[in-house]
Amino acid sequence: MVPSLCPVPLEKAYRLLNHGPTVLVSCRHDGVDDVMAAAWVGVLDFMPPKLTLVLDKDSRTRALIEAGGRFVVQIPTVAQRELTLAVGSVSLNDDADKLRHAGVQLLAEPEVDQPLVAGCSAYLACRLIPEPHNQQTHDLFIAEVTAAWADPAVFRDGHWQFETADPDLRTLHHVAGGHFYAIGESVGDKSQE
């Protein structure tokens, strides 16, 4: 495990995505690494945790995921807005040096043999559940989350800590065309979670 991260119990992994952040999808297959941004990701189940992800047919990341069946969903921070935009705007098919140009630094995660994007707040290692009809007809991918980790500075004890964490660690929520909102203030009783 990357030293600065803490494991998130699988039964609480859905909480990383439940509030609807924009994510980065990273993947390694056959020696090729790619990272893309995705706002169209959602929770599908609690335990085992599953998620849905919409991947355009033009994306290289999709081709790598279809070939290798493994990937990582990670949650970028407000500090990573430019990086998120950059990996969401250019395809590895058009720029072989996309990741370097976008300022992506990859961390090795031996437990899953998949690359993690440094600096994100949380990571969900995923295993594709092949669903050819969904993938072909709807560009919709379903995956099981096999492991999860978070930066304890912003997610610990099963809770997001946006109230007290560095504001740069807040999640990004994309609307369109590079315009995001950051997550805001707490509403309701956190002790009931």
Add this chain to the structure above:
Amino acid sequence: MVPSLCPVPLEKAYRLLNHGPTVLVSCRHDGVDDVMAAAWVGVLDFMPPKLTLVLDKDSRTRALIEAGGRFVVQIPTVAQRELTLAVGSVSLNDDADKLRHAGVQLLAEPEVDQPLVAGCSAYLACRLIPEPHNQQTHDLFIAEVTAAWADPAVFRDGHWQFETADPDLRTLHHVAGGHFYAIGESVGDKSQE
């Protein structure tokens, strides 16, 4: 159309959901109205706009949607936190007077013959695209958005207006157990949307 709402062009309807808000799902079939809360909703396509929605087998709303094929996804506000919690905590199967107990006021929307929950910031009228395998295996529903409306106080000209709108109109983003975050400040250049 409900007088206080403005139509949202279908090609911009995805922007209502792109930043990941928790929603309310309302439905009428065979004279029965129901409303439930759902955090597990996502955008599936731009045009025609489509969305995904996870509906538990225990929910009455699901049974009504499976029977009637029409429903409305609406976006509750910070001011509607208690209502959102209430319709997300009790099933119409257990309390026939659920909607009144939760403080839900329904608006008639003749254009879609489906009930709208008064006071929300935006509404997406949906038509189920039947996918029996997804529904049975994953509790996953796919729908096409056939019309959309928003309260121009918080969404107009194709943009959310959280920067200048009443803070009570901000979207809710559920984490777990009744704890939400409100959407926060703008990050990035809105003019590029």
